[in-house]
Amino acid sequence: MSNDITRRDALALGVSAAALAVTGAKAQTSPIKAADVPAPKFAIEKGATLRMLRPVRFVQADEDVFRANAAKFTKDTGVEVKVDFVGWEDINQQTAVTSNSGAGPDMIIGFSDAPHIYVDKLVELTDVADYIGKRYGGWLPLAQTYGKRSKSNAWIGLPFGATAGPLIYRKSVLKSVGFDKVPEDHAGIVDLCQKLHKAGKPAGFALGNAKGDGNGFANWALWSHNAALLDEEGNITINSKETIAALNWIKQLYPTFIAGTPSWNDVSNNRAYSSQEISLTANGVSLYFSLKNDPATKAIAEDSEHQLLPKGLAKVSPMAGLTLNAMLFKHSQYPNAAKAFLTYMLEKDQYEPWLNANSGYWSQPLAAYADAAVWSSDPKVTIFKDTMKSTYYDGYKGPISTATGAVSADYVLIQMCAAVATGAQTPEAAAAEAEQRAKRYFRRQGR
């Protein structure tokens, strides 16, 4: 507490703001390069107050720094900001209610596709995005996909970070079957998984109704075969020969998995990996941290390595990150204050400490932040630095819409993969059924 007061005193004395990293870290030597771009002047409305909703934290430091940044904004501008943290599973519903009723928080940080669903109710943020983009080395591809209205340069959301699920594997086990890392080609992966299976330390990927891990695996299988749910125009292209090839590959791969993956949910692979039942899976960085922070499993963490999802036939690793995406609603009485706040939070004095506080759970949407200290703190976390460089996203490669989100929430693609893996359906039948189900969700897009 006393620390806090000295910092505020310092502020009053007009010491450079860069010295005031909220974490108390040595921010004077910030490695982040910011271009000298004239900041847009937002005329903050008189008596403005702001309310924001955002998803709950991974780590306590996330919330602490975020709140401290908001408090700093209040101190600098006099605008009161109230930030509420909401459970992940509730944020979509609360956004829907806010947007439909035209009341509630001024800003919501939702997930990936949210601004595209409520685009009519949002204030365009192009001025903020242009300035921040120019200042910090440009927006990364995933940020552009989720931030901009499709096929235009109008920004409707401001990405704050993304988290993805690359491969995580046991170095020693892979070495024991003759591999240094997971091969980049499909045949090589099958070969590796067969050998792991024979060694009694199989691979395991979620094929159950798991929103994160299940969709991640299904998308990887499809995209690495150049299959996709949609084409650029938004036509459903899931029933294709590329999809059939992907499904046949899964059929080959599935017998090498540990038993029970069709019933796995999002935590199952974490548990199986932590108890050393499996040696290869795909997961977010949370698994690594939970292993590392528990003395009982620290050895597993030391023996683990992350690797971007293998490319297969794709040009870059086909991995989509779940993105924090900030929206500003038209019903806000103080849009200028809100824009000023969002800009403020993305400036390096605020954003860099926040990024570092997240210790790798969220990775930056702006190129310049790749130099942040967090990415050199633990070499095993460094790989997450490029999460937002991906050109793949939920609903690839069509325009993002309500329906793309619904397809992944209803597990359409996972169930297609699982049906083929377990032999319940032929690849052709499964792809046709997925097409039918997708068509149902997309039937309203033309209206």
Place this chain on the structure above:
Amino acid sequence: MSVTTISARSYAQHQPGWFARLLDNKLFLIVVCLTPAIGLLTVFLTYPLGLGVWLAFTDTTIGQRGIFVGFENFQYLLKDPLWWGAVFYSIFYTAVATFGKFALGFWLALLLNNHIPLKSLIRAIVLLPWIVPTVLSALAFWWIYDPQFSIISYLLVDVLGWRSTNIDFLGTPWPARFSLIAANIWRGIPFVAISLLAGLQTISPSLYEAAMLDGATAWQRFRYITFPMMMPILAIVMTFSIIFTFTDFQLVYAITRGGPVNSTHLLATLAFQRGIAGGELGEGAAIAVSMVPFLVFATLFSYFGLARRKWQQGEAND
């Protein structure tokens, strides 16, 4: 009594106030007493139900106001293999689980009806599975059925050595279906057992004494006294049980979420999955509404069928 009447008469001469006269008005009393109840029913039952039925005929999504589409949702469902799968499993689940619950519950009730030491304590303990919040027991079963960490697999593989691999309870359709039914039976037995126990205790012991004097065996006493006497309460309990089982949601959603590959979706979980997770409120509502005919049929069947005297006392005994 007479005292009050007299005083009321004497009051009448004094012309009681308008409020007292109002309270004497039968119509007014009826309205005043019924309004809260009707109000609550309207707000919390009729309106949501009506809204649900209305939504079933629209294409409303979360975040988008829908338009009236007539029977389009239902037409789609009739062509949807997942809906048919959910109908099949809902009926199968209800039938098997109800049978299991009644067989075991009736048996348990008969056992508990005997004089045993610590009778009340045992009866209280029997109720436990029913008292525990469903989600908690579902989570316990989720661990019991876990593909990697199941206690059953652990006992069979690591302790007893009877199997070399873990049992895959939830990874393939039929084992998953029966695993859920077992969990539902476990949870439902206490309700049936305690209700039937209450029924058993209303049967007069003199009937059994008379039968014993006539030389009836234990089975005959059960078949011709206990069972017919229990029929009315069986009908009621079964009606409730069928409704609870058919509309079950928590167990399935917490343990399998309808997986593997939709083989364990009940209509209720499918409605939630489509309506809330998938955002297709209209379609979800249509799935929920499609449960109504099944429920009405099951209720009528068990209520009128089982409560008929012919069933209770045999054809000849009109």
